[in-house]
Amino acid sequence: MSEHLFRRPLFLDRWLTHWIFIAIILVCGIYSAWDKYETSIAIDFYQMWGIGNAMKASDHSLPTPYFAKSQYGKILDAISEATPDERLQVANKTNHQIYDFGLEPTASPLLFALFALFPRGYSQSYGIFLACDLSLFAFSIVLLFKRFSSLSTFLVLLFGIILFEPFRSDLNLGNLNLFQFSAVSIGLYYSEKVRSHDASFASRGIFLALIAFGTLIKPNLALIAIAFAAPLLLPIRREEIIRLLATLVTSVFLLLAIPCIYFKSFTVWSHWLQYLTTAGKLNFGLFSGNLSTTAVIAFVSGQPSDSLKIVILVLSAIFGTVAMFCSTPRSLRCLLGCSDSSIAIAMIVTLAISPLVWWHYYLILLVPIIWLVNVGPMFSVPSALGVLSLLLASNIISLFDRNLYLYNVYIVPSCWIPLLVGVLLACRAQLDVHNPSSRQHEMLRSNS
Structure with missing residues (x-):
């Protein structure tokens, strides 16, 4: 009888193992992010943060960044010279060694408008960026383990955080690929729910709007966005397809309008496309x-x-x-x-x-x-x-x-x-x- 009283149900052991795995992954992730905050200058983050801060410093008098790199670069040079933030100074010098005027504004206008929300302090902004990165990563890990609660999932993620060079590289540069990993993981969890017959129109519309947002932030995953969106539009009634398409088009229109308002230019998107298609911009050896x-x-x-x-x-x-x-x-x-x-x-x-x-x-x-x-x-x-x-x-x-x-x-x-x-x-x-x-x-x- 005593053995029966002290024997825990099997589901409690699985539940405990499940959260131990999550805790280990998150602790390792926090350690990696903190290590990069202590040592990294985040040269990619500098690019994304710098455009918005140069615009703020100019009282929003600058044109779009794609054909005014020299003006943005000079303002960022002045900001780095006037700051005691050594991370910003080193990031500025390093980017000057790589790019003309220290800038390569290949990011989308919406991404630059979003990063303009960060404070003017470079290290402070980088810390906030890593905290947001880790928060979304933590949420995605919890959802991943809800879908695949196994030793295999734990081992792959542990290897990913400790030895996977793409993970280390993204944290070191301050880029958005960990955000994209988290967003796709979260999207896969909720796509199963919004594709069900019981899903509301509002949930499907919000899901499509978020897909549009992620695509316009960084369009390198456009094909993945199509793979997410297509199943929501195919097996449903014509009236609902029209409503969902109207929601998607409205979301895209509003997202396109935000950087136009921020940069005071209705041609900012065409400037970006023209800049990207300039010879040599994507042809790295x-x-x-x-x-x-x-x-x-x-x-x-x-x-x-x-x-x-x-x-x-x-x-x-x-x-x-x-x-x-x-x-x-x-x-x-x-x-x-x-x-x-x-x-x-x-x-x-x-x-x-x-x-x-x-x-x-x-x-x-x-x-x-x-x-x-x-x-x-x-x-x-x-x-x-x-x-x-x-x-x-x-x-x-x-x-x-x-x-x-x-x-x-x-x-x-x-x-x-x-x-x-x-x-x-x-x-x-x-x-x-x-x-x-x-x-x-x-x-x-x-x-x-």
């Missing part, structure tokens, strides 16, 4: 930090103009080969219908064909990797391919020999290939689990 597949192919082949075509052919060949031998029409429909797999494919295609991919961009791959290691048995082929992708995208080779660091430029851009194969195989495996007789029916049909 392989050994200048650009870890894109197109950069590798351009370097190896010596044909930069054909590199994107080659990547698309490789992507199509892998997709077609795996689809032919390992998938069925039903599993391909499952691939596009499941939120996790469709978002994973959108990420893979985005990273595979993008002409410019900095190392921290690969942080977003933690989302499909966590799904792959949970979608089947721990030692299944898809989970192994997910782990392989994690290792390829990290700096793991340098742990064995620092002299091998340069080989990362060839290794990292290939990380999406095992992930693509793993996602396709996982969809086939999921189909077989939900309908064990599906393969038998297909074999009988083909024999007949």
